Amino acid sequence: MSFPSDFETENTVENASLPVVESTLRGQGPDHPNVCCQGWTRFGFPLAGLLMVVAIGTAAYFAGRSHTAETKLSSMDLPLLHANAxxxxxxxxxxxxxxxxxxxxxxxxxxxxxxxxxxxxxxxxxxxxxxxxxxxxxxxxxxxxxxxxxxxxxxxxxxxxxxxxxxxxxxxxxxxxxxxxxxxxxxxxxxxxxxxxxxxxxxxxxxxxxxxxxxxxxxxx
Structure with missing residues (x-):
């Protein structure tokens, strides 16, 4: 059975005019790595490091003040108390x-x-x-x-x-x-x-x- 030559031409034109759906979504796939955590990678680690430095500095500050207070108390000539009961x-x-x-x-x-x-x-x-x-x-x-x-x-x-x-x-x-x-x-x-x-x-x-x-x-x- 044979088809007219104009039938094949029309079918080819219709197929060419159909939109092609991409198999991979934008932002995913091997050519597009996942970017959902790029913001945390860029800003999170520096922020965590900054907070750690602040915490260490605060602890060192209060430890120094406590040591200074103990030194002052030990250097004071306090009277000896005798408590009876x-x-x-x-x-x-x-x-x-x-x-x-x-x-x-x-x-x-x-x-x-x-x-x-x-x-x-x-x-x-x-x-x-x-x-x-x-x-x-x-x-x-x-x-x-x-x-x-x-x-x-x-x-x-x-x-x-x-x-x-x-x-x-x-x-x-x-x-x-x-x-x-x-x-x-x-x-x-x-x-x-x-x-x-x-x-x-x-x-x-x-x-x-x-x-x-x-x-x-x-x-x-």
Whole structure:
């Protein structure tokens, strides 16, 4: 079967006039690399580097200021503070007081017996090596019976001698039922602590008083 020659010519012209669709999209394919991340590559890495430099500089600045503040505090001649504490319960009263430059004393008062004890720890040995005691009943007039007490500590610069060692702490004991109070000091020997020798002795009475004094009206006239 044969076709007229003009049919082939018309078919060729129609095919030539049709648009050709490209198989690859613009911006993709081997001839057009992906450009979606070109902006981040161009600006992101320099920005990240700049932020890192700023962070390191800020940390170094504040570290320098902290070191300067610590240096100023260490160069200041600040006074040495001595902090004492005291607590009281139904059966016992406890307090701490400075015994020497190296250690405090632990004062414990038994309300039932009136026995006051001071235990001193030797820091170099890590043990309690000093023990001083006294019964506060006689000074407070409790007659050896129990009572309700308050226990506090303070400081005093007593004159010292080799034959009369004295700690810098004053112990105050009050009988809350009568208002009578007494003060004591501890005959602590610093040389014995340096030598590591055990110490035992009596807590020495200094003075007594009363929070409810009897007023003599005749002397006020």
């Amino acid at each position: 005291a607590v009281t319960s139904e059966k016992f009263s406890c307090a701490t007081g400075t015994i020497s430059e190296e250690a405090d004393g632990l004062f414990v008062l038994d309300h039932n017996s009136g026995l006051l004890q001071c235990s001193v720890i030797y820091p170099r040995l890590g043990r309690f090596m000093g023990l001083f005691t006294v019964n506060v009943g006689e000074a407070l007039g409790t007659g050896g019976k129990g009572g309700s007490f308050l226990l506090l500590t303070g400081r005093a610069d007593f004159p010292r001698a080799s034959n009369n060692p004295v700690a810098t702490t004053v112990v105050y004991v009050m009988d809350t039922s009568t208002g009578n109070y007494a003060s004591y000091y501890v005959p602590f020997n610093r040389q014995a602590m340096t030598a590591g020798r055990t110490q035992q002795g009596l807590i020495t009475l200094i003075s007594t008083g009363s929070a409810n004094p009897v007023i003599d009206r005749d002397t006020l006239r």
